[in-house]
Amino acid sequence: MAIDRQDKREVYIEFVVQGGLVKATAIDSVTGTEASVFGPATAPREALAHNAAAKLAYVSKKKGE
DSSP, rough: OOOOOOOOEEEEEEEEEEEEEEEEEEEETTOOOOEEEEEEESSHHHHHHOOOOHHEEEEEEHHHH
């Protein structure tokens, strides 16, 4: 999944259910940078994946990657 990134790197998305919450983690395949978001277990996975990827893009930009 790629989200408006200039280099179009591959991003891995991992979901971990923790009780009533889901932790969605986006991982940059090149740098290994991770960004996580939490949401309710009933939230659509696509929405969580999009938010995690958007946060990863923000973190990567802030780090200058």
